[in-house]
Amino acid sequence: MIFSDREQQEILGYLDLLRGEINAKLDEYTNFGSRCPKSLSEPMRYSLLSPGKRFRPILTLLACELSGRTRHHALPAACAIEMIHTYSLIHDDLPALDNDDLRRGQLTCHIKYDESSAILAGDALQCYAFEVLSKHVFPKDTAGRCVAVLPEACGPCELVGGQADDMAWKESGPPSLEFLESIHHRKTGSMILAGLRMGAIIGGASHLQYEKLEEYGRNYGLAFQITDDLLDWVGDEETTGKRVRKDKSQGKLTFPTFLGVEESRNRAHEKVKTACDALDMFKSDSIVYKSLVGMTQHLLDRRK
Ligand code: GRG
Secondary structure, eight states: OOOOHHHHHHHHHHHHHHHHHHHHHHHHHTOOGGGSOHHHHHHHHHHHTSOOOOHHHHHHHHHHHHHTSOGGGGHHHHHHHHHHHHHHHHHHTSTTTTOOSEETTEEOHHHHSOHHHHHHHHHHHHHHHHHHHHHHSSSHHHHHHHHHHHHHHHSTTTHHHHHHHHHHGGGGOSOOHHHHHHHHIIIIIHHHHHHHHHHHHHHTOOHHHHHHHHHHHHHHHHHHHHHHHHHHHHOOHHHHSSOOSOTTTTTOOOHHHHHOHHHHHHHHHHHHHHHHHHTGGGOSSOHHHHHHHHHHHGGGGOOO
């Protein structure tokens, strides 16, 4: 889909508006006052409120709107997904895992504070995500359905399982492309799918709408990961806000190491097209539909 300059500006403006609403709600939810020790709330807020792209919670809001309800109903679920995502980044950056010192353009949590603070901040964000879902999503049976979706996505068979396999594969010999895709489906795709699923549930999606949003999410997830891998090869630290050229030197399993840069780019194009095609039943001139397509196509021009 080709957007005019004016439409592109409208899309950027709309995505900024959603990002602003998400940031304000994350701030509000983590203003614990004296109920939570400052030594914990500070590192939690430091990482959570840092300038992430917020594309997972944005997907939740857009899925809710596409499915028929206004986005404010999905804000708690959007914040919950960002809390889980931030916890995974804090823990992934620890010395025992990726040992990174830069994230979102600022020092990682354990460098800014210390390791124990970072571990606890991650733990607390993980639990708090479920508290937010169960307390703030209405009606209660909808909250229950969301509380069933999120732990599956970030649990042993998805996010954490994908991470475990990513760390252990060297012991089991040369991996296949299928295995690489399976790791990325679990580490990256599962959280994207969970965000879309919760948005669809809260928005009251029909069975078919739900399935189409899932199909979109599976393809978006892979496209996102391929372009993320490519950024490590061709991106720069200043724009991405994180260290680059680490994957190759650390022998990481990525799409460019497997397929080369050109073939990886081709794959990303394919996935973006399939993702956008999955949205056909939602096609309209609405800013919600156009923003979802626009942000998907933008993956191919990612700089961060
Ligand atoms: C430690 C439980 C645990 C899990 C680790 C998600 C994960 C698994 C590790 C994070 C590192 C990584 C390379 C994950 C793949 C997903 C990914 C590309 C995350 C970065 O997401 P962005 O680009 O980050 O959306 P921002 O900062 O914009 O939110």
